[in-house]
Structure formats: structure tokens, C-alpha cells
Amino acid sequence: MLTHYFSSRRNIWLTSIFIGIAAALLAGVIQSIALYHSRTERLDTIINNISTHLTEHFSELNKAITHLQTLADQDCQSILSSPSAQTIFELDVSMFMLIKRGHVICSSTTGAINVPLTQIIPQINPHKALDLQLLSGSSGIPRARLAMWLRSSDEDQDGVYVSMNPNLIPYLLYSDHPDNFSKIALVVDDKAIFRLKNSPVDLRTLPDKPTRQIPVQGLPLKLSLYTSGQLSERNMQFILLLSVVCGVLAGFAGYYIMAIKCGPRKILQTAMKNHQFYLVYQPVVKANSLQIVGVEVLMRWHHPAAGEIPPDVFIRLAEKQQMIVPLTHHLLTLLALDAPMLQTILPAGSKLGINISPAHLQSSCFQHDIQQFVAALPEGHFNLVLEMTERAMIDTSQSEANFDWLHRQGVEIAIDDFGTGHSALIYLERYNFDFLKIDRRFVQGIDTETVTSPVLDAVLKLSRHLQLTTVAEGVETPEQAEWLTRHGVDYLQGYWLSQPLRLEALIAAHKQQVKYFTG
Ligand code: C2E
Numbered sequence: 001m002l003t004h005y006f007s008s009r010r011n012i013w014l015t016s017i018f019i020g021i022a023a024a025l026l027a028g029v030i031q032s033i034a035l036y037h038s039r040t041e042r043l044d045t046i047i048n049n050i051s052t053h054l055t056e057h058f059s060e061l062n063k064a065i066t067h068l069q070t071l072a073d074q075d076c077q078s079i080l081s082s083p084s085a086q087t088i089f090e091l092d093v094s095m096f097m098l099i100k101r102g103h104v105i106c107s108s109t110t111g112a113i114n115v116p117l118t119q120i121i122p123q124i125n126p127h128k129a130l131d132l133q134l135l136s137g138s139s140g141i142p143r144a145r146l147a148m149w150l151r152s153s154d155e156d157q158d159g160v161y162v163s164m165n166p167n168l169i170p171y172l173l174y175s176d177h178p179d180n181f182s183k184i185a186l187v188v189d190d191k192a193i194f195r196l197k198n199s200p201v202d203l204r205t206l207p208d209k210p211t212r213q214i215p216v217q218g219l220p221l222k223l224s225l226y227t228s229g230q231l232s233e234r235n236m237q238f239i240l241l242l243s244v245v246c247g248v249l250a251g252f253a254g255y256y257i258m259a260i261k262c263g264p265r266k267i268l269q270t271a272m273k274n275h276q277f278y279l280v281y282q283p284v285v286k287a288n289s290l291q292i293v294g295v296e297v298l299m300r301w302h303h304p305a306a307g308e309i310p311p312d313v314f315i316r317l318a319e320k321q322q323m324i325v326p327l328t329h330h331l332l333t334l335l336a337l338d339a340p341m342l343q344t345i346l347p348a349g350s351k352l353g354i355n356i357s358p359a360h361l362q363s364s365c366f367q368h369d370i371q372q373f374v375a376a377l378p379e380g381h382f383n384l385v386l387e388m389t390e391r392a393m394i395d396t397s398q399s400e401a402n403f404d405w406l407h408r409q410g411v412e413i414a415i416d417d418f419g420t421g422h423s424a425l426i427y428l429e430r431y432n433f434d435f436l437k438i439d440r441r442f443v444q445g446i447d448t449e450t451v452t453s454p455v456l457d458a459v460l461k462l463s464r465h466l467q468l469t470t471v472a473e474g475v476e477t478p479e480q481a482e483w484l485t486r487h488g489v490d491y492l493q494g495y496w497l498s499q500p501l502r503l504e505a506l507i508a509a510h511k512q513q514v515k516y517f518t519g
């Protein structure tokens with residue numbers, strides 16, 4: 001049963017630790033997925049922004065080159081000092097050359113010349129309308145370059161050649177965080193240039209594939225982003241921290257719910273508050289006349305979901321959870337409510353047997369509780385008998401003081417379940433008991449064939465010697481009753497006479513003049 005499972009602190013701790021670990025793992029997984037998604041979105045935004053930027057940049061460059069081409073008939077010096085030339089340099093162009101019929105006629109580095117373009121830049125094909133090449137750095141220009149040939153619209157091999165130092169810094173500015181990507185590259189065919197690299201790299205020789213690749217509109221140029229594929233150290237630290245915090249919180253929440261909110265103590269408190277406990281009364285009769293002399297009050301728990309919970313289970317649970325004192329208070333309250341009704345069916349001087357746990361006997365409120373309860377009973381009608389097992393007598397000085405005090409209050413004491421403990425005989429000698437309740441295991445040993453019952457015989461002899469009144473519990477057959485009466489047992493209690501009954505059933509039995517009620 002769940003209540004039983006959670007009554008162990010160890011089980012609660014283990015379950016709480018398990019909940020904590022599960023919550024930490026779950027938080028870690030959710031956070032990783034969330035971070036992964038946000039990084040994916042961020043990468044998409046970055047690459048789209050850079051691509052837009054590059055498209056705009058090349059569109060500007062295109063315009064500037066077209067303008068420069070219109071100056072092709074002027075002398076080189078005036079071309080170089082023209083505003084169009086200035087504009088082109090503002091677009092990351094490191095040098096340009098004007099070409100007529102495949103010959104360079106004006107270069108921004110050497111001025112007017114007349115050399116075939118293919119001699120200076122063999123990689124460029126001037127027959128193409130647009131050619132892009134990635135060139136290695138040279139002694140003059142150490143960084144890798146992006147070379148572009150743009151043919152003039154009217155003549156084959158007339159056009160402008162520009163060499164750009166692809167400064168990727170503006171694009172890198174899009175990356176507001178170092179976690180966004182590890183590398184960025186401009187790609188033409190199978191070649192790529194990376195930032196700060198002196199020569200283009202053959203993409204086929206690279207071990208890693210780009211995480212994102214996007215073409216630049218209108219150009220045979222692509223942009224590639226590379227990421228490490230794993231979350232950054234910072235993200236991992238964040239996930240770890242979040243997991244630990246979630247795990248600890250969930251663990252504590254689990255502990256709080258199991259141990260405090262839904263723990264056995266809380267369950268018992270709720271059960272009392274919601275009237276799940278009720279009382280039953282089992283008649284105790286005089287052995288020779290079978291007339292009722294009193295009742296033993298027993299507690300019952302009807303749980304709305306679990307049904308009837310055996311008293312052995314919930315009494316043990318209450319004792320373990322230090323809830324037996326509040327539970328006995330509850331019993332005394334319920335009994336005080338029933339007492340006026342009981343008074344109408346039980347003869348004056350009837351005994352009310354109540355089971356008292358050792359912890360209650362030893363508690364500081366014990367005497368006050370008994371005084372209060374006695375005061376709540378109809379005056380002078382009942383004799384209170386407290387039933388205790390020998391477990392209650394371990395602290396001898398305290399028990400002795402309590403027993404003396406009880407006797408002064410007119411309350412009687414019964415030693416319950418006699419014969420089931422280890423040291424009952426010692427207690428018999430030490431304490432002043434009024435009743436000795438013989439455990440039902442002894443009684444159930446009596447059957448029709450039994451001629452002698454040496455242990456029971458010895459117990460009965462002893463109690464006669466100590467002038468103790470004896471009560472036999474668990475009497476289930478007339479043979480047992482007959483044997484016990486013959487051997488001098490004073491009172492009988494058991495299913496043969498009556499099951500423990502609810503107050504209404506006891507009243508009904510009284511009405512129906514059941515044998516033990518008729519005098
Ligand atoms: P107990 O004090 O020995 O109570 C007598 C038990 O014997 C009761 O069990 C009763 O139903 C059962 N009984 C009575 N006649 C017969 C019979 O002829 N045959 C058999 N087989 N059993 C019979 P129950 O009610 O299950 O209670 C079990 C134990 O739980 C009680 O044993 C008592 O130690 C404890 N208990 C019950 N109510 C309370 C309570 O309010 N406070 C405390 N501290 N303990 C309680």
C-alpha cells in the first residue's frame with residue numbers, strides 16, 4: 001500500500017532522489033532542444049542577413065563597374081582620378097583594370113598599360129559575361145582575393161576586372177555571439193576562402209560540411225556557415241545549472257509532497273478531519289452468567305479509496321509517525337460523543353476498555369487527557385479500563401507513577417495480549433494491574449480434544465495467586481467458553497459472543513434483547 005511504502009523515511013528519500021534525477025534529466029533535454037532550436041533560428045537569420053548584405057554590395061559594385069565602363073575611351077589618368085574610381089574603391093575593391101579587346105589598357109596599380117588580361121590573371125575567362133574566381137594571396141597582396149570579371153554589354157573581351165579583398169568582418173558582425181558559428185566562407189565552385197586565410201581551400205578536402213549554405217543572388221557565389229555541431233561550453237554550463245536547480249527543486253517538492261503534504265502524517269490528519277475513523281464496541285461478558293460487563297472500544301478506518309484499513313496497520317503507522325497521541329485524542333472525542341447513547345444500553349458500572357499505546361502513556365499530556373475524558377463521560381456510569389501491552393511498561397518509574405495516579409482517579413488497568421511479549425511475568429510482579437487479558441492465541445489453542453493446556457493453566461493459577469481478574473480474548477466456540485469458565489476465567493470476549501459492533505448495531509442488539517443484554 002502507498003501509505004505503507006511512504007511511511008518509511010528511506011523510501012521517501014529514495015523516491016525524492018529519483019524524482020530529482022528525472023526532473024534534472026528532463027529539464028536538461030528540454031533546455032537542449034530549446035537552445036538547439038533557437039540556435040537554428042539564429043543561424044537562419046544570420047545567413048539570410050549576410051546574403052542580403054552581399055547581394056546589395058554586389059549590386060552597388062555592378063553599378064560602379066558599369067559606370068566605369070562608360071569612361072573606357074578616356075585616358076587612364078583621368079579614369080583613375082574620376083569619382084567612379086573613388087566609388088569603386090569604397091566597395092572593398094583593392095584594384096581594378098579596364099580591358100579592351102582582351103588587353104588591359106588601364107590599371108589602378110600601374111596606370112596605362114597594354115598587356116593581355118589572361119597574361120596577368122590567367123584564371124579569368126574574358127569571353128564570359130561574368131566570371132568569379134578565388135585567387136591566392138601573393139607577395140604584393142598577401143590575403144586571398146575574390147577576382148571578378150564583368151564584360152561590357154556590347155563587345156566581347158571588353159570589360160572591367162576587379163580584385164576584392166573579401167573583408168568578412170562586416171558579416172561577422174551579424175554574429176553577435178561567438179556561439180553562433182565557428183567559420184564563415186565565400187564559395188566559388190569547389191573553392192572557398194575563409195577569413196584571414198591566404199589561399200582558397202578546396203572544399204572537397206575539408207572534413208566538415210557546412211551547417212548552412214546559401215547562394216548570393218545573381219552571382220556564382222555561395223556563402224557557407226560552419227558550426228561545431230555541439231552546444232557551446234557556455235550553453236552546456238547553463239543546461240547543467242538549470243538541470244541541477246530543477247532537480248533539486250523537484251526533489252524537495254517531491255519530498256515535501258510525500259513526507260509533509262501527502263505523507264502518512266498528513267493522510268492520518270486528513271482522515272481524522274474527514275471523519276474516516278469510527279468506533280466499534282466489542283462486548284465483554286461475565287464468564288459464568290454471560291452477562292455484559294462492558295465493552296472494548298476499537299478503532300476502525302474506512303478510507304474512501306483503499307476501503308477498510310486494518311487497525312494493526314494504521315496503529316503501527318500512527319505509532320511510527322508519532323501520531324498515536326492525536327489519534328487517541330480523536331478516539332476519546334468520538335467515544336465521549338457516543339457515551340450518552342452507550343449509557344442508555346449498558347448497565348451502571350460497565351467497563352469501557354480503551355487501548356493505550358506506550359507513547360501516549362509516556363507523553364506529558366497523558367494525565368491531562370485522561371482527566372479531560374473522564375470529565376466528558378456521563379457522571380458515575382462507566383468504569384474506565386486502560387488496556388496496555390507490556391511495551392508500555394519499559395520506562396518503569398514513569399509507568400509506576402502513572403499507574404498509581406490512574407488508580408487514584410478510579411481508572412483500572414489491564415495488561416493486554418498477555419503472554420505474547422518476552423517479560424510479561426516480571427511486569428506482573430512489579431505493577432498493580434486489575435485485569436489480565438489472555439491473548440487469543442492461547443484461547444484458540446483450546447479445542448474439544450484438548451484435555452490440558454499447561455501454559456494457560458499456569459497463567460490462570462498465577463493470576464489467581466496475584467488476585468488478578470482474567471479476561472479471555474478471542475473466544476470463538478462454546479467449547480472454549482466452557483473450558484475457560486471451568487478453569488476460573490472471569491470474563492470472556494470474542495466472536496462467539498459478539499463481533500465488535502458499531503454503536504447502531506449495539507443498540508439494535510440491545511433492542512433485540514440479545515442474550516448478553518438480558519438479565
Ligand atoms: P486488541 O487490543 O487485542 O483487540 C482485540 C482484537 O481482537 C480486535 O482486533 C478484535 O476485533 C479481535 N477479536 C475480537 N474477538 C475475536 C475473535 O473471537 N477472534 C478473532 N480472531 N479476533 C477477535 P482489531 O480490532 O483488528 O484490533 C487489532 C489491534 O489493534 C487491537 O488488538 C489493538 O491492539 C489495536 N487497536 C485497535 N483499536 C485501537 C485503538 O483505538 N488504539 C490503540 N492503541 N490500539 C488499537
Ligand code: CA
Pocket residue numbers: 296355387416
Ligand atoms: Ca485490547
Ligand code: CA
Pocket residue numbers: 416417437439473
Ligand atoms: Ca488483546
